[in-house]
Amino acid sequence: MxxxxxxxxxxxxxxxxxxxxxxxxxxxxxxxxxxxxxxxxxxxxxxxNAVARGLASKKTTTVGVVIPDISNSNFAEVARGIEDIANMYHYNIILCNADKRKDKEIRVINTLLEKQVDGLLFMGGAVTEEHVQAFKTANVPVVLCATTDEENKIPSVDINHEEAAYDAVNVLLSQGHKDIAMISGTLQDPSNGYARYYGFKRAMEEAGIPEREEFVRVGNYRYESGVEAMNYFLDQDKHPTAVFAATDEMAIGAIHAIQDKGLRVPEDISVISVDNSRMASMVRPQLSAVAQPMYDIGAVSMRLLTKLMKKEQVEEIKVILPHEVVKRQSVGTIQG
Incomplete structure (x- = not known):
């Protein structure tokens, strides 16, 4: 009993x-x-009895976290930062995987709100009008984690993705590369997709290099799309001397596609990306990448949410954390 x-x-x-x-x-x-x-x-x-205590206090000390892909090591690192701070402030988390599907994200958001969570963290996906409407129905604080909304009205913690891409492409330009291709994320995604594409475009325009339509391919952030995009570039009459990929996973796909054609990285084609996940140092040659502070993004997001849940004063609801370029062996100087 x-x-x-x-x-x-x-x-x-x-x-x-x-x-x-x-x-x-x-x-x-x-x-x-x-x-x-x-x-x-x-x-x-x-x-x-947590349920009974929640009914009495009108607080469940539980936070809902929507994660787009639980198998992605970057999001796992963000989740670790969230959990560490949640434990520090005596909150439990309910972690829900949404498979990068909008319909599932909306369903998960509504389910978490039905569970009477005290706050909600939405991680790393494109924030559409449907998401915004779902958040508006919540009577609890919402913080966007590793993403932002287009109107910049919802509290969020992220990096400047445009600047991250801009810095990555400038690494290639500084090594003498002009024939630079990009493997982009979906352009409907304002952060990982469009913002990183725009950073690439801005760096090329400032260098006086005209955009070449055949040197931009849209991937889905996964390894296979990196392979497919790189094979497309290699099939061109003149292939690029360098590739900027919007994610490590696509960049590693590009490296393997290059090697499968009997070419070398970076001697024949240089590769750089944004993310700097653990995979970047595991591939050979090791991948140069712009590092996102994924753990810190999670930790700062959770801390911001605790302040909002406790109705503490918050000076800034849009937090931009710094990024840095980590140079490894996948970028070389253009020959000739």
Whole structure:
């Protein structure tokens, strides 16, 4: 049978109110009484009913997290940052994988809100009008994590994706490359997709290099689309001397496609990306990449959410964290 707070009170010889104060860490309990209650809890195996406590306090101390792809190491790192800060502030998290599908994201958001979470973190996907409408129905704070909304009205934590791409392409330009191709994410995605494409475009325009339509391919962030896009570039009459990929996974696909054709990286074609996941240092040659502080994005997002949930003063609801270029072996100087 389920052990109740009444059973603990009877076992310890105290009132139910005293047991409640002990369970909720109220300081107004004598040490000797607190010890008696804890001993009774241990003997009986009592576990406080979180649902009942939530109904009483109107708080569940639970945060819902929507993750686009749980198998992606970048998002796993963000989730780790979220969980560490959540634990620090005594919040539990419910992590839901949405498979980068808008219909599933909307369904998961509504399900988490039905679970009466105290706050919601939406991670790393494109924020559409449907998402915004779902967030508006929430009566709890929402923070976007590793993404932003187009109107910049929803609190968020991210990097400047346009500047990250701009810096990556300038690394290639500084090594003498002019025939630079890009493997982009979907242009409907304002951060990983369009913003990174625009950063590429701006860097090329400032260098006085005209855009070549055949040197831009849209991928889906996955390894296979990197392979496919690189094979397309290699089939051109004149292939690029360097490739900028919007994600590490697509960049690694490009490296393997280059090697499968008997060409070398970086001697024949240089490759650089944005993300700097663990895979970047595992591939050979090691991948040069613009590093996103994924753990920090998760940690800062959760801290911002705790402030909003506790109605603390927040100076800035749009937080942009710094990125940095990590140079490895996949970029070389153009020959000739």
């Amino acid at each position: 389920t052990v109740t707070i009444y059973d603990v009170a009877r076992e310890a010889g105290v009132s139910m109110a005293t047991v409640s104060r002990v369970v909720n860490n109220n300081p107004n309990v004598k040490p000797q009484t607190r010890k008696k209650v804890y001993e009774a809890i241990e003997r009986l195996g009592y576990r406080p």
